[in-house]
Each structure stands twice: as structure tokens, then as C-alpha cells.
Amino acid sequence: MTTTLENLLKLSDFAWQRLRARVQGLTDEEYFWEPFDGCWSIRKTGAGFVQDSSDIPPEPSPFTTLAWRISHIVDILQEDRTATWFGHEADPADGQPPVPGSAAEALTALDHSYDVWRRRLAALSQEDLDRRMGQIAGPWANDDGTAFALHILDELIHHGAEVGTVRDFYRGTHPEDPFDEALAGELTPAAHPTLVADAAAAQRWDVIPRLAELGFGLDEMTTNGFTAAHLAAGNGALETVRFLVEHGADLAIADPRFNADVLGWAYWFKRADVIAYLEAQGTKAR
Template identity: 40%
Template sequence: MVHTTEELKRLSDTVWERTRRRLDGLTDEEYRWEPVPGCWSIRTRPDGAPFVEQAPVVHPDPFTTLAWRLWHLIDMYGEDRASRWLGVPLQGEAVGLDAPDPSPPATAADALDRLDRAHARWDAHLALVDDARLGAPIGPVGGEYGDGTRAGYVLHMIDEFVHHGAEISMLRDLHRWQQPLSADPLTERAIRGDESLVADIAAVDAATSTALLGTAASFGRWALVEWLLDHGVAPATSGRTPAHVAAGSGELGLLRKLVDLGADLGARDGDFDATPLTWARFMRRDHVVAWLEGQHAPE
């Protein structure tokens, strides 16, 4: 028997856990960061009060900061509508625009605190429903959506949570990749797949060049990996090697080249204690698995 309520609750939990995990370490600088001029954000009035930039109808849609997007997500999780549309008693105090104080959070810490409280309120409302209640129409309180089911409303909200969680994650990734990812300039270039790195590889020792090759492989910079191999850089033969990553990525041609240059197919990575063959099997790279099995590669 399919239990709609439990499935929707599990889906809601999965979406929340993914989004919340992506917000770890959020700083005030990143919270207010503006990737492009003219972002919608949370601003400060002359009297020091924070406010949200918004307008009823805007074309094209403005780009938003993390602060703006988080406030919108807080409001959706913490609003009173969940009680009305699900037909359950209000649970706790509203968080967001329905709150007694609807002013937006001025800091990242405040935003995350409110987000946690808002999500807890959504969870409390969702905990009160069952399959019969979810299968019923929303009713007149839903206005033009009144003929839809409450289950449909929950799915709509989860879709909103996914959408805005994805926007938040994209903004965090964009901010991260605007900054240096490594303190070492050569490693930074390997991470970003800078093929000009090849011109400087002769000036570093063998261990460093092998490590740079491993970094390039870890980030799937296959053109750079090919260049480094062609310029005499030796692949690592222990731990997590380029062969592991190539096998898991389905890069059979490159894997064969790595083996020809001395890659050890019996090497086990430090995270999973797995060989390249295990990586290929886990990632379902069947063509790589077939070739490795033909080489009698260790499990």
C-alpha cells in the first residue's frame, strides 16, 4: 500500500537536509554578496531598519542575493498558509512576513536561525496530516486553487523549496569559485584546468608534478591531464589515483593511457578502500568494467 503522507514527509525531509547542508559556514559578506549590479537584496533604510527590495510585477526578473533568496525561503517555510490550506491548527508563531515583526534578517546568523525555526514550523504542520486529509480538496480558503488537493499543495511547496534551495546552492558555488580555491598558485591552476600549467611543469619536482596531475584528474580536467602525461608527468601509484577517477568517470581511453604509463590498477583509495574497478562498477561504467575485467584488474 502506498502511504502518500509518509512519502511526502520523506521527500520534504530530503530537500530540507540538502538545502540546510549547503548553508553551512555562511558569512555576512557572502550573505550580502552581489554577483551582478542591480541585485535585489536586503537593504538598510536611513534609520537603520532592514528592508527587502521587491515589486509586484517585474520584467525581466531581477537577480537576487543570498540574503533575498533566504528570506523568501524563510517566509515560505514559516507562513500561516500551511495551517489554513492543510486544515490543521496553527503550530507556533509565524516566521517571515506573517510574523509579528516581519522585518528581514540583517545578518547571516539571524537568517539561518529563522530558517531553522521556519522549517520546524512547516514540519509541525505537516506532522498533523494523514492520507485522508491530504486527499481532500483545499476548499474555499485556497481561492482559485481550492479544487486542488492538499497533497498537491504540499508537492507545490516542496517544488518551491527545491527551486529556491537550488538557487541558493548556485549562489554559494558562484561565490566560492570567484575566490581562490587553493593557497598554492599551481594547484589553483590545476583545479581550474589551466592548460598553460604545462609550460611551468618542468620547474617543479616530480612529487609536485604528480600531485598536480592528481588534482587535475580529481576535477575532471581531462585535457590538462592528457597534456601533463604527454609532458612526462608520472601518475600516482598509491592512494586515490588518476586511474580511480578516470575509471569512475568512464574515461576509458585515458585510463588505458594511465595503465601504459605505470598506473597501478590494484591501488586502493583512502576514502573507500576501493580499486579503480570498484569505482567503475559503482558508477556503472560498463565499458570500463569490461576492459578492466579483461585486464584481470584486482577487485
């Protein structure tokens, strides 16, 4: 029987992996991007960076930048209360949550904060989860540890979703086409090895043969762990599957999320024509 703690850890890891994939490739320009006046962000001061804040937040709430949102997630996960409200001591080696001054620093801080939170969560007993938090939790003194763990996970999930939405908003207002850049010779396979997989993720089937001619690898994975062959099979893009097979793509690679090979994806998405083609090539189901 799955325990409460095991379910909390599974949910936490799922939310974290989704967020971490969504912030891959974050740049400083995007990190600090303010789409209009009145945004809350982080500001450089003589002592470093600080978050915009107010004791009584304005209504409606200001739009917050990626810098503000990611710093907020770091703070939520790493602050001492994710240990002390469960009745544990915070390890001094965990440090205090920073306000990262660049995109690179933000990703490092985000990784560390999640490591801190997950270790603290994994260390809890059922007694910790069942016990009322008491005076240390102020107005939430009568809530138990499970309620507090769910609160932290809610913060991770909803702020993580906001981060993804702002990245979509930024991309929509700053259109770029890395595939056209690669075809023009401005991007190299060494600098952007996953471009064929990324093209499949974008369902740009037309550019995959041309990228392959330029030396971009066929078996590289997207940040989610999917090869171009997985995505082509799952989408029923038979001509792309055919091209990848004819050019030596590895069909036996299992993706890390579903542990399925390319034929497994075709079966899951019920792509009968892709299944028939792959099996005619001698591909066997795992």
C-alpha cells in the same frame, strides 16, 4: 504500496538535501552580492532586516540576491499557512520566519524552516491531503491539500535551483583556486580537511598526490558524501585510484547517497580498467 504522503516526503527530502549541499560554505560577501544595479535584496533598518518588495512586482522581475532568495525560502517553508491551510494549528514554538542578517544566520534559519515544514508535512493524513482547503486559501479554496503540498515543494525546488545558479554565477566572477592556495601553504588540513575529496570532485587529479604529501586526508568526504576514491573510480581515473590505494585509502567506505563502496562505483560507471585493478588488489564487491 507507497502512499502519497511518503512520495511527498521523499521528494521534499531530496530537494532539501540538494539545496543544503549547495549553500554549504556561504559567506556574507556572497550572501549580499548584487551583481548589478536594481537587484532586490534584504536591507538593514532600525528594526532589523527587511526584504525588498512591492505589492505589484515590477516586470520583468528584478534579479534577487542570495539573501533575498534564501529569506524567501525560509518564509515559504515556515509561515503559518503550511499548517493552517491543511486544517492544522501552527505550533507557537515554531516561531515566525525571520529575515536573516548574515550568511550564518541564513543557514540556521534555513535548517529550522525545513524542520518546521517537514514536521508539518509528515503530520498530515490522507484525509488532510484529499480535503479542499476552503476559505482560508482564498482563490485556491477548491484546491486540495495535495495540490498545496506540491506548490510548496515547487517553491522549494525552483528557488533552490536559483540559489545554486547564483552561487555558480558568483564563483565564475570571483575565481579562486583553493588547491593552489593549499600548495602554497595558505590552507591547512585542519582548516580544510576535505580538500583531497574536493579536488577529486573538481577532477583536479594532478593536485591530489601533492595535497596528500601536505597531510590532507585521503578518506574525507565532499559535502555530498563522496571520497576521492569514489570519484576517481567513477570517473575512470585509474592513476589516481592507484595512488590512493598505494597510500592506504579506505576502499570499503560506503557513500551515504548510494550506499556503495569504491568498487561499487567502478561497477556502476562500467570502468573496466578500474574494476580489474581493484579486484587484482583483492578488493571484493559488497
